[in-house]
Amino acid sequence: MLSKKNLQLNDNGDLHHLLAIEGLPKRIIERILDTAESFVGINEREVKVVPLLRGKSIFNIFFENSTRTRTTFEIAAKRLSADVVSLDVARSSTNKGETILDTIANLTAMHADMFVVRHAESGAPYLIAQHAAPHVHVVNAGDGRHEHPTQGLLDVFTIRKYKKDFTRLTVAIVGDVLHSRVARSQIHALTTLGVPEVRVIGPRTLLPADIERLGVRVFTSLEEGLKGVDVVTMLRLQNERMTGALLPSASEYFSRYGLTPQKLALAKPDAIVLHPGPMNRGVEIDSAVADGKQSVILPQVTYGIAVRMAVMAILSGSTR
């Protein structure tokens, strides 16, 4: 397999595909965040469109269903004036036996400029990027348990909005880290940006065996892990990925790992709460927290559009 790092960057060191946060230099992450800052203003205007990607065709190819992520990518593309087509491949040609690469070859023949890809298999966007024509850009919109880089970027963008300086933060990621590509992307983004302490909190059955290698501190007690943190990211309990009996029951999970106002009080008073959505209220998060003053869950959604616009704009400006 080609090196992931080389695949994402062109010869000038510019971002050409966005496949993973792992291996991205800090300057690239910061450039995306800074560019996204300018797009936040565009999204607050009456006319929420700029002509930057006029004439470009962006194909959202979701081999795995996701209404929300697909919609935010569509909105981002439209606000850049790109033509966007969303394919729900989960229900079409692949079910008739077509391979991923044949699907991509067909769409390239329709003069695609960018593919936004979600796939249940880790690494699928790499396969596509390796075989893409030189002018085509690939964005990973979530691959298996591997990464969801735009979510990781919008998480750190939101954290920067509220906390400014990464180098003094303690961030806790709580829940089903094992199945979470969001957690992996966020951990890489936080450590690259210089966050000194990233904690993962969850039952051992939902933490990858070698998670410490990513430079995080592991806690199996929510109460212990939340002490003194600035940021809490709650992960969704991924019922649909759960094979085998990793958990006794949702209600027992909530009593041990659900974020309630009482537990959140252990964090710093100005701690913020993130959640990538969709939330399971009463499973990993209490409604009082989700709708409370410290929640930045809806701002995450708003900023997600600006961050995806920044990624698409930067990629489109790169040549190979």
Place this chain on the structure above:
Amino acid sequence: MTLDNVNLPDAEALFNDLKAQMAPAIAFDAKLVGVYSGGAWLADRLKAELDGEHEVGYIDVSFYRDDLSTSGLKSNVRSTQIPFSVQGAHIVIVDDVLFTGRSIRAAVNTLFDYGRPASVQLAVLVDRGGRELPIAADYVGAPLMVSRDLMLALSKDDAGKFALTTEPWIQR
């Protein structure tokens, strides 16, 4: 032909000429919209030194340029800030150097996404010719012939003093 910085005209003198042309001509409440970065500094100085009530805005034209596929996206995009209603306003776009006219085309398009101004004029410190679009300035500090190989831009020192500088055009 090359032109070193010593031979460039004094930017402070050009600024005073530009200001003298604008003072009797622009509306009392004309809004000044500077194009980053040189135009933004000029707009700030004009607001401070011109009579009248001139609100100031700033435009970064990066999202409206027509050369993304050849030049890429600039790495330090600034946020466009138009803190007043464009609808029905008299607006003067301010930039340091007028060259091909493409930045001004982009700035005008940006402005119209905020509303329909009553009028739009253009003030530039230097007009270096080389237009590729039917665009002309209403107020010009001075025309200046500069080789196409050189990039001409305004700089500002710590004391706020303006100077013109040239450097070789950087192709990506």
